[in-house]
Amino acid sequence: MSALHAVVIGGGMVGAACADALARQGARVTVLEPGPVGGGATAAGMGHLVVMDDSPAQLALTAHSLELWEMLARDLPPQADHRACGTLWVASDDEELAAVEPKRQAYLAAGREATLLDAAELACAEPGLRPGLAGALRVPGDSVVYAPVAAQFLLTRAGATVRPEKVAALIDGGVRLDGGEILHADVVVVANGIGAAALLPELPLRQRKGHLLITERGAPQVNHQLVELGYLKSAHGGDGDSVAFNVQPRPTGQLLVGSSRQFGQPERSIDWPLLRRMLRRAAGFLPALAQTSALRVWTGQRCATPDHLPLVGPHPFLSGVFLATGHEGLGITTALGTAELLSAHLFGTPSALLAHDFTPMRFGRVPEAVHA
Numbered sequence: 001m002s003a004l005h006a007v008v009i010g011g012g013m014v015g016a017a018c019a020d021a022l023a024r025q026g027a028r029v030t031v032l033e034p035g036p037v038g039g040g041a042t043a044a045g046m047g048h049l050v051v052m053d054d055s056p057a058q059l060a061l062t063a064h065s066l067e068l069w070e071m072l073a074r075d076l077p078p079q080a081d082h083r084a085c086g087t088l089w090v091a092s093d094d095e096e097l098a099a100v101e102p103k104r105q106a107y108l109a110a111g112r113e114a115t116l117l118d119a120a121e122l123a124c125a126e127p128g129l130r131p132g133l134a135g136a137l138r139v140p141g142d143s144v145v146y147a148p149v150a151a152q153f154l155l156t157r158a159g160a161t162v163r164p165e166k167v168a169a170l171i172d173g174g175v176r177l178d179g180g181e182i183l184h185a186d187v188v189v190v191a192n193g194i195g196a197a198a199l200l201p202e203l204p205l206r207q208r209k210g211h212l213l214i215t216e217r218g219a220p221q222v223n224h225q226l227v228e229l230g231y232l233k234s235a236h237g238g239d240g241d242s243v244a245f246n247v248q249p250r251p252t253g254q255l256l257v258g259s260s261r262q263f264g265q266p267e268r269s270i271d272w273p274l275l276r277r278m279l280r281r282a283a284g285f286l287p288a289l290a291q292t293s294a295l296r297v298w299t300g301q302r303c304a305t306p307d308h309l310p311l312v313g314p315h316p317f318l319s320g321v322f323l324a325t326g327h328e329g330l331g332i333t334t335a336l337g338t339a340e341l342l343s344a345h346l347f348g349t350p351s352a353l354l355a356h357d358f359t360p361m362r363f364g365r366v367p368e369a370v371h372a
């Protein structure tokens with residue numbers, strides 16, 4: 001019997017992880033990617049592999065994905081720059097520090113180590129932070145990765161055929177390419193990030209723009225990925241523009257500085273007032289940053305769903321079409337868990353993640369759109 005032929009739309013971190021998972025089940029995989037592998041949101045992101053606990057489903061997906069990253073890290077090439085630097089969730093005041101205990105308990109329950117640092121321990125762990133901070137939650141198992149290299153590694157390991165083609169439409173039993181060619185497949189996986197909104201306009205997907213900055217070498221020394229505990233309320237909360245302190249040390253002596261969130265900003269241009277706000281916030285935590293030069297600034301588009309959880313599983317009504325999109329700011333972290341979940345849907349392989357609701361069906365049966 002010939003192997004199942006899967007077409008994966010998109011060669012970002014999620015598409016690459018899905019291609020690898022399908023190939024491990026014996027599928028023949030074709031990936032359609034008009035740009036460089038990992039050149040979309042994957043290249044724009046920070047590559048912070050982080051356990052997050054906004055909801056039980058998100059905690060399960062991120063915690064399990066971290067375990068999968070720990071296994072994969074043994075095989076990744078050095079250029080993927082995977083480092084277990086851990087995260088420090090920094091508390092500005094006693095109120096934030098007091099509220100951290102439920103977060104710590106949630107992490108422990110999910111099998112992730114998490115310890116409390118008081119003000120003195122935080123100052124010792126990160127001398128560059130301003131004095132007067134209340135403490136931090138240290139999550140030592142979190143890590144960072146250079147995702148475009150990881151994506152390329154997974155596609156190569158999958159033995160996937162990567163074609164530099166853009167998909168114009170989903171059709172019965174396959175896809176139609178931009179140039180008009182029809183490509184037949186047993187299964188189509190829509191993993192093209194925010195590009196899924198154009199292919200499947202019936203899905204509730206929205207762009208959420210982010211800015212990142214990388215400094216010159218010689219930036220203030222930082223040992224962990226540093227994120228303010230106010231991150232969730234300040235950066236994720238509402239629909240308005242927001243910034244939060246989020247800094248990552250690079251092995252080159254540079255710092256990656258984030259983060260910002262904006263809906264309704266589809267263009268790639270830099271929003272300078274917002275960038276200034278973001279940097280002022282970062283320098284409020286890491287004062288020496290104010291004296292550090294920037295090397296480059298860029299933006300990227302996160303693909304957001306209404307409940308901030310990805311869409312993973314069969315399309316609500318198109319047979320043979322599976323979704324792996326809508327990962328917003330966690331798609332590097334959750335790509336491996338997503339791929340396991342997709343494999344569970346397609347091949348019946350085991351995954352505890354099936355117990356949680358990532359299915360596109362959760363948004364109800366959508367009105368049938370016209371697909372060419």
Ligand SMILES: Cc1cc2nc3c(=O)[nH]c(=O)nc-3n(C[C@H](O)[C@H](O)[C@H](O)COP(=O)(O)OP(=O)(O)OC[C@H]3O[C@@H](n4cnc5c(N)ncnc54)[C@H](O)[C@@H]3O)c2cc1C
Nearest residue numbers: 010012014040041042045048167193195210300331332333
């Ligand atoms: C500023 C910023 C910071 C971030 N930081 C982090 C972080 O620290 N940790 C984390 O886990 N996540 C982070 N993210 C989120 C993460 O980058 C994304 O969730 C993740 O990259 C999504 O991967 P993807 O493969 O779904 O999408 P993409 O990487 O966007 O890949 C989709 C691919 O599909 C291709 N494509 C689009 N349309 C078509 C089509 N019609 N046909 C064929 N191909 C198509 C595109 O060319 C693209 O390469 C961040 C995102 C941003 C913007």
